[in-house]
Every structure is written in C-alpha cells, then in structure tokens.
Amino acid sequence: MKVLVSGASVAGPSAALWLGRAGHDVTVVEVAPALRQGGYAVDFRGEVFTTVLERMGVLEDLRSLQTGGSAMRFVDESGRKLMRLPAEFAGGELEVLRADLSRVLYEHSREQATYRFGDSIASLQEHADGVDVRFESGIEETYDLVVGADGMHSVVRRLAWPAEQVLERHLDYYVGGWEVPNTLGISGDALLYNVPGKLASVGADRRDPGLAQTLFVFKSQVLEYNRRDLDQQKAILLEQFSGLGWHVPELLAALPAATELYFDSISRVRVDRWSTDRIVLLGDAGYGATFGALGTGTAVVGAYVLAGELAQAGDDLRTAFDRYEERLRKAVSKTQDGSRSGQFMAPATRFGIAARNKILDRPFFLNQMLKMAQNMSELIELPTYSAEQGQFVQE
Numbered sequence: 056m057k058v059l060v061s062g063a064s065v066a067g068p069s070a071a072l073w074l075g076r077a078g079h080d081v082t083v084v085e086v087a088p089a090l091r092q093g094g095y096a097v098d099f100r101g102e103v104f105t106t107v108l109e110r111m112g113v114l115e116d117l118r119s120l121q122t123g124g125s126a127m128r129f130v131d132e133s134g135r136k137l138m139r140l141p142a143e144f145a146g147g148e149l150e151v152l153r154a155d156l157s158r159v160l161y162e163h164s165r166e167q168a169t170y171r172f173g174d175s176i177a178s179l180q181e182h183a184d185g186v187d188v189r190f191e192s193g194i195e196e197t198y199d200l201v202v203g204a205d206g207m208h209s210v211v212r213r214l215a216w217p218a219e220q221v222l223e224r225h226l227d228y229y230v231g232g233w234e235v236p237n238t239l240g241i242s243g244d245a246l247l248y249n250v251p252g253k254l255a256s257v258g259a260d261r262r263d264p265g266l267a268q269t270l271f272v273f274k275s276q277v278l279e280y281n282r283r284d285l286d287q288q289k290a291i292l293l294e295q296f297s298g299l300g301w302h303v304p305e306l307l308a309a310l311p312a313a314t315e316l317y318f319d320s321i322s323r324v325r326v327d328r329w330s331t332d333r334i335v336l337l338g339d340a341g342y343g344a345t346f347g348a349l350g351t352g353t354a355v356v357g358a359y360v361l362a363g364e365l366a367q368a369g370d371d372l373r374t375a376f377d378r379y380e381e382r383l384r385k386a387v388s389k390t391q392d393g394s395r396s397g398q399f400m401a402p403a404t405r406f407g408i409a410a411r412n413k414i415l416d417r418p419f420f421l422n423q424m425l426k427m428a429q430n431m432s433e434l435i436e437l438p439t440y441s442a443e444q445g446q447f448v449q450e
C-alpha cells in the first residue's frame with residue numbers, strides 16, 4: 056500500500072518502521088523543518104513496552120542513551136529541601152530524552168520510508184479507492200492509507216473527524232520546557248520549586264554538562280495562541296512566571312533565545328472511533344494525554360499493534376482498524392484517567408503543596424504510587440504477530 060504518515064516524533068517513526076518493514080511504500084510528512092529536538096525525558100515502565108522496543112530492534116540503542124533517571128528534589132525559595140522523590144518515581148525502567156528516542160526511531164525507519172520535513176497536509180479527500188491529499192507545499196498525491204501521528208493537535212484529526220466526535224479536554228494546566236546554560240551546576244537531582252498553581256524546575260542535561268533542561272507548569276484556563284508561533288508561547292511563559300523568586304529569573308533569561316520550546320496545554324484527547332475507512336489515528340493524535348499517562352509507551356505499542364493487525368488482516372483496513380482499536384482502547388482509556396499531573400506538579404494552594412509534600416515523604420504512600428504506575432502499564436496485553444506476516448520480529 057501507499058501509506059502517508061503525518062508526524063515524525065514518536066508514533067510516526069514507529070509506524071514508519073513497521074509499515075516499511077512490512078513492504079508498504081511509506082512517506083512521513085513532518086511540519087517542522089527537521090526532526091524536533093527538545094522535550095524532557097520520557098520513560099517506559101513495564102515489560103510490554105520494552106518487549107515492543109526489542110522487537111523493533113531499537114532497545115539496545117536506547118539503553119545506551121539512558122538518562123539513568125533523576126531524583127526530584129522539591130525545594131523552597133532559599134533552596135532548602137522540602138521533599139525528595141527517588142529516580143524510579145519519574146524514570147521507570149528505561150528513561151531517555153524524547154529527542155533521543157525520536158532520533159533513534161527515525162534512524163531505524165528512514166531506510167524503509169521517505170521523510171519529508173517542512174510540509175503539512177492542507178486537505179484530505181477520502182473516497183472508495185484512496186485518500187487524495189493536498190500538501191501546503193502544493194504537492195498532491197493519492198494514498199491507500201493515511202496515519203495521523205501528529206500529536207495532541209493533529210491536523211489529520213481536525214480535517215477528517217467531525218468536531219462532535221472529538222473530545223479535547225483541557226486539564227487546567229500548561230507545560231513548557233526549554234534548554235538553559237547550566238549556570239546552577241546541576242548534575243544530580245532535578246530541582247523543583249512551587250508557588251500555588253505554578254512549578255519551576257530544572258534538571259541536568261545528560262548529554263552535555265554545560266546545559267540543563269527546564270520544565271515549567273502553570274494553572275490556567277484555555278489560552279488562545281498560535282501553535283506555530285514560538286514568540287507568543289515564550290511571552291506567555293514570561294508573563295506567567297515574572298516576579299517569582301528562587302532561580303526563576305535566571306531560567307527565564309534563557310527563554311527568549313531558545314530555538315526549541317516544548318509548550319502545550321495539559322489535556323486529554325478522546326475520539327469516538329480511531330479510524331474512518333482509510334484514515335487512522337495513532338498515539339497522542341487519537342488517545343493522547345499530555346503528561347503522566349504513558350503517552351510515549353502507548354504510541355509505540357499502538358504502532359506495533361496497528362501494523363501487526365494490518366499484516367494479519369491481509370491489508371483489509373476495516374478489520375485491521377477494528378482489531379487495533381479493540382485491543383487498545385480499554386487499556387488506553389484507563390491510562391488516560393491517570394493524567395491529572397498538573398495538580399500533582401503544581402497544586403493550586405499552599406495547603407495543597409504542603410499536603411503533597413507531606414504525603415509523598417512517607418515511604419508507604421510513595422510505594423503505593425509506584426505500584427499504581429506499574430499496574431497501569433500492565434493493562435495492555437501484547438499480541439505477538441508471526442514473523443512471516445510482515446517480519447514482525449527483528450531477527
């Protein structure tokens with residue numbers, strides 16, 4: 056089949072790897088001019104995820120790029136420790152920088168797929184024989200299958216799904232992250248500082264001791280801004296955090312010059328049905344939750360199951376799409392329920408901050424939270440597809 060994948064972050068290259076390996080003619084289109092850098096570390100927790108990464112043939116590369124995880128040290132304005140969460144709390148079994156993960160997936164898939172950067176789908180017309188696609192660049196092509204792997208604000212979803220079938224729920228918070236010079240000399244614990252409704256944090260950059268990564272979270276109603284306009288997003292962050300103490304002014308000072316910025320609302324996407332006749336959603340585009348809901352793991356597993364079901368169904372799209380959704384929907388919805396991470400990272404009140412710190416300082420509660428995270432990742436049952444039907448196991 057001639058397949059178009061929209062988005063080249065995690066879900067897109069994972070799909071390209073499997074679909075290319077199965078012999079399809081795959082093009083990946085990414086709106087950014089190059090593979091996007093930036094983003095904090097993402098983690099894989101549970102055997103399901105490492106098994107899929109192993110079957111993809113990327114596990115070893117990723118292990119060599121492991122960050123090792125960082126403990127999280129919550130501090131007050133003077134830098135005094137209030138509470139510390141161990142590395143395994145945020146890190147899972149395998150933690151890598153999102154940009155490293157994306158690059159490894161890209162490198163392992165680019166032999167089997169054509170990547171086109173700096174372009175985006177402008178219109179989609181689905182009919183019995185294919186999907187006619189017009190790109191912003193003016194190129195026009197017809198594809199047998201279109202995979203929307205273009206994240207929480209998917210253009211594929213916007214163009215092909217009626218608005219009433221999509222529930223995009225803003226979960227009261229925004230998140231932003233950018234690179235800063237490591238003037239604080241951070242090498243071990245990430246440092247986190249709260250005021251009500253806001254979190255400013257900074258952690259070491261494992262690749263370069265001269266750099267560090269920020270992660271800022273703030274509570275806000277829905278904001279209007281242009282997603283392609285970095286300056287607007289920077290202005291929002293500068294306004295939200297201006298006047299705060301601790302190291303906030305120093306961290307904000309690097310923001311105007313940052314070339315990559317991760318900025319998004321903490322939200323959740325639910326779509327009535329993940330596919331039309333020839334278009335299917337994958338990863339955050341179909342079932343995303345910005346933070347704390349195994350989004351990276353479910354994107355990788357989703358790509359595997361989608362490609363596996365396509366191979367099993369002999370490319371009968373309807374059957375494959377239905378099985379893909381059947382296998383994943385229940386588990387994914389449950390993981391999405393755990394996505395109240397804004398409240399956790401930046402409780403709205405002083406009392407809320409103190410209560411969180413107190414509770415998590417106790418080993419019993421901390422262990423309960425770790426257990427809950429582990430249980431979530433065990434919700435997904437992993438099918439095994441036979442190697443003959445599309446070379447599904449890397450020999």
Ligand SMILES: Cc1cc2nc3c(=O)[nH]c(=O)nc-3n(C[C@H](O)[C@H](O)[C@H](O)COP(=O)(O)OP(=O)(O)OC[C@H]3O[C@@H](n4cnc5c(N)ncnc54)[C@H](O)[C@@H]3O)c2cc1C
Pocket residue numbers: 061062063064065066067084085086087091092093094095096097153174175176204205206207208209210232316317337338339340343344345346347350351352354
């Ligand atoms: C730069 C960046 C930084 C991130 N940082 C973090 C982080 O720190 N912590 C965290 O938990 N999650 C982060 N995420 C989200 C995380 O990668 C996803 O939740 C998860 O991995 C699922 O991946 P996905 O591929 O479905 O979606 P995403 O990772 O969101 O990828 C979507 C891709 O589609 C591209 N795209 C968007 N619109 C179009 C379009 N119109 N045409 C073509 N391509 C388009 C985007 O540029 C992006 O490359 C980040 C995502 C990005 C893009």
